[in-house]
Every structure is written in structure tokens, then in C-alpha cells.
Amino acid sequence: MRVPVTDLVGHPGETRPLVAAVGRDAFGEDPWGPADEAIVDPLELDLHLDSVVEGLLVRGTIDVQLELPCARCLAPQRADRTLEVAELFLDPTTREDDDDEDPGYELLDDRTAIDLTTMVRDAVVIDLPTRVLCREDCAGLCPFCGTDRNDRDCGHGEERPRDPRWDKLADLDLPRETG
Secondary structure, X not given: OEEEOOOOOOOOOOEEEEEEEEOHHHHOOOOOHHHOOOEEEEEEEEEEEEEEOOEEEEEEEEEEEEEEEOOOOOOEEEEEEEEEXXXXXXXXXXXXXXXXXXXXXXXXXXOOEEEOHHHHHHHHHHOOOOOOOOOOOOOOEOOOOOOEOOXXXXXXXXXXXXXXXXXXXXOOXXXXXXX
């Protein structure tokens, strides 16, 4: 998502708000990786673009809704996130030769625009929950028949059938350590 910044570049102290509701497709064809199916449109941007000597400081919040499956029963769950962001987009004309490069965080098109894709993607993907539960006591799916145990009891209970590949081990007569 490119944002024109000609009014800010080279004017340290100037600031401009950027408030927008943006669809996930505005950030390119496939920037989201593992979050691609989880993001619910739109993403709400409430940012401030501040001109500084080194470039532009972008700070503010990103509100995003995610729809992720429960880790136990796979029922879709909504998760609302408010992400704090603060990134410096460097002006390439002020960069020193020994400065570390941070791809995706610099002024583009002869210092007339910035691309917020990397910043938004990084904030969203890093904040993805690793495990979502519909409720703490979710019983999950039956490993034998796939029934959602939250809805009904399939009768399989918690016992697991023995794996026949291990049957020969039961016949071994091993000495027990005492000690």
C-alpha cells in the first residue's frame, strides 16, 4: 500500500494523520503468508506520519480482525487485535554507507512515497496467536470418528486402542531395576 508523502519529505516537524479502512488486497497479492486466510477485511489504520531529519516516522495503531480455527474442535473463532506500530522509513539521501539496510522501510520513487505493506504485514503476522480455543474446556474432536465432542458423545471415550505394532513388546520379559 503506497502512500504519497511529498508534502512531508524534507520538512522535519511536519505531521499528517492517516486514518483509513483498507482491504487486505491493498497490500499486494500475497504478503500475508500464514495469516492469509485468517484476516477479515478491512484493516483499520490509525497512523501518524511524522517528518524527521532521517526520513518519516510512522506510528499509531492497526486494528485487525482474525478468524482462526479452535485448536481442538476447529470451530471458527473471531479475535480482534489492536497492534501498536512505530517504524522509521529512511530517506536514502541521508543514509550513511555503513548503515544497516532494513528492506521495506525506506522512501520510494525519488522520495515521493512510502510502502506500508512490510510494516503492516510484520505487525499482523508477528501477533498471530499460536493457539486459539473456543473455550477453555473445549472437548475437541474424537480422534476415531471425528465427532465434535462439544456437541455430542460419540461413545469412544478417552481410551485409545492399542497400536498393534507394539504388541510384541508386551511379550518381552525384561528385568526390572530396583534401586
